[in-house]
Amino acid sequence: MRNYFIDLLTKEAKSNNKIMLMVGDLGFSVVENFKEKYPKQFINAGVAEQNMTGMAAGLASEKFHVFTYSIANFNTFRCSEQIRNDIDYHNYNVTVVSVGGGLSYGALGYSHHAIQDYALMRSFPNMTIYAPGTRSEIANCMKQIFKSKSPAYLRLGKTLPKNLKKPNQPHDYAPGKWTKILECKNRESKKCILTTGAVIDDAVKMQKKEEFSNYHIYSLPIWGMKYKTLQAQQINKWDEIVTLEDHLEDGGFGSYILECNSSIQKVGETKIKLKSLNKNVCNTVGDQDNLKEHFKFAH
């Protein structure tokens, strides 16, 4: 995912000299091409995320579109007040790019488990969360990010889905809008699995089980506080929604959908169930797939 992201950013930088890529001394074998092609638009801020984020705000105040790139948690939690005060409050055009969303770096331990980042980033009023799960979603997220002039959080997982042959997605879609990933056999079904981020494979596996064979798969890759009012109509279409995220339940994506549901005038009763990571994952180290299996993620 990160390689596709950097390819798209490098292409954009060719025609847009306002793009500035800042890295927190990370990105080995990823950022070199960008740095070589556009050295004046690349800054290694060193292992200093508070300064990197504050500087990003300063650069954005001078009309740069800044991307702060690091492993999730480092450029989010470590500098959360800089994101809150310097970027979000001033509504600056800074995109925080986190690699290793969810349990991508599961074997590296709790410091590298990005499983509370939605809770933090969705608490900022001007912030839009971009959590793509497919190649098409990455491309569309980047298209929206390049158009946008406000704060963004781009959460990248490790790999693209392997179990999805033909994602049924449009070329363009809007923030806050759900997109269809995969229909179930019963096209009239009023049940769906709603994902965000790099959990499409998990949703496809879920759908293969008898219990969920009657559920369509949808995703919501672009969301945040600003788009809550857009959710009512989409939620109301369904009898049942199962949200799926590689994040702890508290403050996450499922919580977001529940909040949206609680504030709407209901047409019908939509049952919403949440599927997220077990909190005991915090104390466990292992490969992402093993961790998910061990804690029965998406079961």
Add this chain to the structure above:
Amino acid sequence: MKINSSVLLSKYIKAYTLKMVSKAKASHVGGGLSISDILAVLYNNILYFDSQKPLLENRDRFILSKGHCCAALYATLALKNFFTLRDLNSFAQFGSNFMSHASHKVKGVEFSTGSLGHGLPYAVGKAVAAKSRNKKWEVFVLLSDGELNEGSNWEATLFASHHNLNNLTIIVDYNKLQSLTTVEKTIKIEPLKDKFEAFGCYVSEVNGHDHEELKNSLSKTNKKNSPKVIIAHTVKGKGVSFMENRVEWHYKSPDEDQLETALNEIGVSL
């Protein structure tokens, strides 16, 4: 109001700061008085700006990192005609843009601050932007001494020095009092000059109430190939005898009688 000398300007900044804080029953008057001379010299003699075009592209950028002392900055900006002196009456009032920590919603204020340790990284970002576009405007940032406890300042100083940002001037309001007691008793920062020099900066120490010393050190012609640091030795509560060097004036606001006495001591009637 036409005020042509920095000395007279500083007196009015102090007077309006006292009046605003007193009326709003706000805090931080002591720190406001300790930076009034620095602000007066900056806005009277050093910074390039047009108060009718606060976002003028080639203006110099000033960032007040010690945002709790914004009353002095608002007073300065009003006295330099960014807005009217009457506007200051809404300081810290319900619905006002003139909140009691520096607000970018006020004309002429580049950046909202209030949590310490944010101004310098932001200023470094602006200095990088100017260098990257070969612009001649400069960046000035004013920090408090207690603020230097924040690690983000040292991250930013390392970066600014590594990248030879000689378009950046860091001013430290060294009044030697923090929130509860002295700097010395809180977290020692001495030897401060040596610290900044070890980080690769060009450092000078001045009397932060001596306008000639301030003008000389802040001068844009006075620079090397590194960020400039000016350690301005100041007195918290400067100009008001019963406030000088007293930690309680970090919090207290003068009542009407105290305000009258203070204005008499400053030598300005409003």
